[in-house]
Amino acid sequence: MPAWLLWLIAAGLLAAGEVASLDLVLLMVAGGALGGMTAALLTDSVPVQLLAFLVVSVGLLAVVRPVAKRHLVDRTPQQIDGVQALVGRTAVVSQRVDGSAGxxxxxHDEWSARTQLDGEVYEVGVEVRIVQIEGPVAYVGHT
Known part of the structure; x- marks a missing residue:
């Protein structure tokens, strides 16, 4: 089996392993294996192939990986989940809401509610905005 084919198989296996790790390390090493493959196509010298593999792998790990990782992290929005995803949504008053009850x-969900500000009152049927959730209580304000 030719050496270039072994390097290509190694690159494929490393790239497939990246799917499990998702840390961009194996992908950079797979790039190094492609460097070794390129050297194998140009020469039969194993030390030259290994040197190409090491130089390309280290170069990718030192230069490309930090930039790629920064772009992935900076462009990924923070996901709001759980009850905090309800903040900002509107609701309809089903029982009069004031500072102490409602x-x-x-x-289809019914929530205990309180007004955000003292002295506010919302009557049945009024549309309000969820401004905060603490435990089982939704604090509401004007829409």
Whole structure:
């Protein structure tokens, strides 16, 4: 089996392993294996192939990986999940809401509610905005 084919198989296996790790290390080493493959196509010298593999791998790890990782992290928005995803949504008052008691309906869910500011009161049927959630209580304000 020719040496270039062994390097190509190694590059493929390393790239496939990257799918499991998702850390961009194996992908950079796979690039190094492609460097070794290129050297194998040009020469039969194993030390030259290994040197090409090491130089390309280290170069990719030192230069490309930090830039790629920074771009991936900076462009990935923070995901809001759980009840915090409800903040900013609107609800309809189902029982009069004031600073001490009340209920609102968001979709098919019924939530205990309080007004955000003292002295505010919302009557049944009024649309309000969820401004904060603490435990089982949704704090509401004007839409």
């Amino acid at each position: 209920q609102v309906r968001m979709g």
